[in-house]
Amino acid sequence: MTSTALVLPGQLSQARADSAQAVIVNVARPADNATTLAQAPAGTAIAATEAGPQKKGIAATAIDKVKEVAKTASDIFSRVPCRSPKGGAKAMGSLPHVATKLAAGEPVLIVAFGSSSTAGFGSTAPEFTYPNRLAAQLHRAYPTADITVANRGQGGEDAPEMMARLQASVIDMKPDLVIWQVGTNAVLRNLDPADTAKMVEEGITQIQAAGADLVLVDPQYSPAVNAKPESASKIIALLNKVAELRKVGVFPRFEVMREWHEGQAMAFDSFVIADGLHMNDWGYACFAQLLGDNIIKSVGQVKLGINVPSNVQALRPM
Incomplete structure (x- = not known):
C-alpha cells in the first residue's frame, strides 16, 4: 500500500518571516x-x-x-464538530488532472501555495497545518493512492511576492492541483485590489498552461481582516470575477468562516488565535476537512463522467 506524503515545515513562520524549508515525511497512516x-x-x-x-x-x-x-x-x-455551512456543498468544479491520475493509479501532487495561513502560523504542531490535515483526509479517502501535498506557504506574502516565486515554488514541481490562498495580506497592506486581481489572473494563466487544476482560496473572516471591510469586499469580489473568467474553482473561506461565527454562533477565539488573524488548530482542521470534502466530490464527479463547470463556487452558504 502506498502512503500519503505529508509535508512538514520545520518551523512555523511569523506572519512576515520567511517560511521554513519543507521536509517530506512518508507515513503509513495519518x-x-x-x-x-x-x-x-x-x-x-x-x-x-x-x-x-x-x-x-x-x-x-x-x-x-x-x-x-x-x-x-x-x-x-x-x-466542536466541523459542520458544513447551511445550504450544503457544491462542487468546486472539475478537477480533471487529479481525477484522471487517481483513476489510473498514478501519483498525484497537490501544491498548497500561499502565505502564513498556508505555512500554518497559529497551529501548535506541523501536523495541524491545513496542508497536512488535507493530506491525511485524502489518504483516508484514497488509501491505495500515492498522494503528496506540498506546503509552499510563506508568511507575509501576497500576489507580488507569490508571482516572483510561482515558477520555482509551484510550476517547476509539475503539480496536478494547485490550491492558491491569496488576498489576505493585500487587504492588510492596503494593496490595490485591481492590481492584485490582475496578478492573480496572470498566475492562473501560467498554472493552467502547465496543465494543473486550480482552486483559489480567498481571505479569512477574522477581526483583523474585518477591520478593513471595503478592501476585503473588493478583493473577494475580484477574485471571484477572475475565477469565473478563467474557469477555476473557488473555496470561499471568508463565507465559510463567517458562517462559523454568525450562523453557528462560534466566538472568534474558537477558531482564530489571539492575533485576530490566523486560525487555530480547530480552524485549520475544519477548513481542511471542508476543502477536502469538495476535492473528493469533484474528483468523484469527473470519474463518473459528470462535467461540472469550474466556475461553480464551493460551499456557498449565504
Missing part, C-alpha cells in the same frame, strides 16, 4: 507521524526517570507534550 514522534525517544524518558529525579526531565516533559498533541489531533472534532 496519525503515525505524531505517534512515532511520541514513541521514538521513549528510552530517553525512562533513563531520566530511572536516574532518580522526582521531577520529570526535559525529555519526558517533551514526550508528554507530543502525546497530548497527538491526542488533540484525533479528538479535535469530538469537542
Whole structure:
C-alpha cells in the first residue's frame, strides 16, 4: 500500500518571516507521524526517570507534550464538530488532472501555495497545518493512492511576492492541483485590489498552461481582516470575477468562516488565535476537512463522467 506524503515545515513562520524549508515525511497512516514522534525517544524518558529525579526531565516533559498533541489531533472534532455551512456543498468544479491520475493509479501532487495561513502560523504542531490535515483526509479517502501535498506557504506574502516565486515554488514541481490562498495580506497592506486581481489572473494563466487544476482560496473572516471591510469586499469580489473568467474553482473561506461565527454562533477565539488573524488548530482542521470534502466530490464527479463547470463556487452558504 502506498502512503500519503505529508509535508512538514520545520518551523512555523511569523506572519512576515520567511517560511521554513519543507521536509517530506512518508507515513503509513495519518496519525503515525505524531505517534512515532511520541514513541521514538521513549528510552530517553525512562533513563531520566530511572536516574532518580522526582521531577520529570526535559525529555519526558517533551514526550508528554507530543502525546497530548497527538491526542488533540484525533479528538479535535469530538469537542466542536466541523459542520458544513447551511445550504450544503457544491462542487468546486472539475478537477480533471487529479481525477484522471487517481483513476489510473498514478501519483498525484497537490501544491498548497500561499502565505502564513498556508505555512500554518497559529497551529501548535506541523501536523495541524491545513496542508497536512488535507493530506491525511485524502489518504483516508484514497488509501491505495500515492498522494503528496506540498506546503509552499510563506508568511507575509501576497500576489507580488507569490508571482516572483510561482515558477520555482509551484510550476517547476509539475503539480496536478494547485490550491492558491491569496488576498489576505493585500487587504492588510492596503494593496490595490485591481492590481492584485490582475496578478492573480496572470498566475492562473501560467498554472493552467502547465496543465494543473486550480482552486483559489480567498481571505479569512477574522477581526483583523474585518477591520478593513471595503478592501476585503473588493478583493473577494475580484477574485471571484477572475475565477469565473478563467474557469477555476473557488473555496470561499471568508463565507465559510463567517458562517462559523454568525450562523453557528462560534466566538472568534474558537477558531482564530489571539492575533485576530490566523486560525487555530480547530480552524485549520475544519477548513481542511471542508476543502477536502469538495476535492473528493469533484474528483468523484469527473470519474463518473459528470462535467461540472469550474466556475461553480464551493460551499456557498449565504
